[in-house]
Amino acid sequence: xxxxxxxxxxxxxxxxxxxxxxxxxxxxxxxxxxxxxxxxxxxxxxxxxxxxxxxxxxxxxxxxxxxxxxxxxxxxxxxxxxxxxxxxxxxxxxxxxxxxxxxxxxxxxxxxxxxxxxxxxxxxxxxxxxxxxxxxxxxxxxxxxxxxxxxxxxxxxxxxxxxxxxxxxxxxxxxxxxxxxxxxxxxxxxxxxxxxxxxxxxxxxxxxxxxxxxxxxxxxxxxxxxxxxxxxxxxxxxxxxxxxxxxxxxxxxxxxxxxxxxxxxxxxxxxxxxxxxxxxxxxxxxxxxxxxxxxxxxxxxxx
Numbered sequence: 001x002x003x004x005x006x007x008x009x010x011x012x013x014x015x016x017x018x019x020x021x022x023x024x025x026x027x028x029x030x031x032x033x034x035x036x037x038x039x040x041x042x043x044x045x046x047x048x049x050x051x052x053x054x055x056x057x058x059x060x061x062x063x064x065x066x067x068x069x070x071x072x073x074x075x076x077x078x079x080x081x082x083x084x085x086x087x088x089x090x091x092x093x094x095x096x097x098x099x100x101x102x103x104x105x106x107x108x109x110x111x112x113x114x115x116x117x118x119x120x121x122x123x124x125x126x127x128x129x130x131x132x133x134x135x136x137x138x139x140x141x142x143x144x145x146x147x148x149x150x151x152x153x154x155x156x157x158x159x160x161x162x163x164x165x166x167x168x169x170x171x172x173x174x175x176x177x178x179x180x181x182x183x184x185x186x187x188x189x190x191x192x193x194x195x196x197x198x199x200x201x202x203x204x205x206x207x208x209x210x211x212x213x214x215x216x217x218x219x220x221x222x223x224x225x226x227x228x229x230x231x232x233x234x235x236x237x238x239x240x241x242x243x244x245x246x247x248x249x250x251x252x253x254x255x256x257x258x259x260x261x262x263x264x265x266x267x268x269x270x271x272x273x274x275x276x277x278x279x280x281x282x283x284x285x286x287x288x289x290x291x292x293x294x295x296x297x298x299x300x301x302x303x
Contacts, residue, residue, distance in 0.1 A: 001095040003241040010087035010234040019228020026072040026121035030064040037110035038094035061137040062086040109207025118198040199224030210238035
């Protein structure tokens with residue numbers, strides 16, 4: 001496995017239908033990026049117990065206030081670009097090393113992902129929204145840690161059921177936190193028209209999937225038909241990074257030189273042996289090379 005240079009980007013949100021009745025919609029986006037890799041984790045394979053992941057995932061939160069998409073006036077067929085500060089994550093994804101090689105393995109692949117929650121602003125206070133955003137970051141860390149506790153050599157990635165449950169739990173935690181931050185007075189003043197959660201999604205990619213992409217961008221999207229009709233688009237691109245080879249020592253260079261000299265000497269000896277074998281075979285058949293015949297004549301003269 002190789003280290004991967006990652007460009008992870010939420011590109012834009014397309015509004016098929018703003019669903020806000022009279023007037024336009026005011027969407028805002030919460031995002032949390034995460035990665036599970038060799039930066040912060042190892043597979044502990046030292047003890048008699050089954051190997052397990054040791055460490056904590058990397059979790060990157062982003063600003064999540066009202067108006068963080070740079071617009072408060074979105075209508076049907078509008079395309080809203082996602083600002084880089086909330087929609088872009090660049091990092092290096094590293095294989096997760098085993099503390100002791102096992103079954104021929106010295107490292108395994110991790111994963112990288114993003115959790116996105118699209119909201120529509122109405123009359124929820126900024127303080128309640130701040131509580132929801134804090135709950136998002138906290139819940140992502142807690143739930144990811146729980147999922148990682150179920151992984152092993154035989155189950156290196158979470159199942160689709162794990163991902164679906166994780167997405168639902170995060171969405172519920174955010175909704176609950178926002179609700180707890182809204183007082184009865186807030187609700188009455190707003191005539192019950194509090195901010196709406198359009199939808200949440202989890203996008204994740206394994207190290208293996210990204211390595212096999214060959215440096216080509218992988219597009220992804222998610223569409224929600226709640227509180228209107230909205231679609232989020234993004235892409236991820238992974239470029240392999242060659243690991244630097246350790247410099248060769250002078251000892252290795254000298255050894256290589258001696259090996260080459262021995263190979264040349266061996267080749268010469270093989271040639272000589274070939275000639276001798278040919279002469280011996282010729283003599284057995286009553287023939288001899290000119291060189292052998294000359295030696296025979298000289299021997300006869302001296303005899």
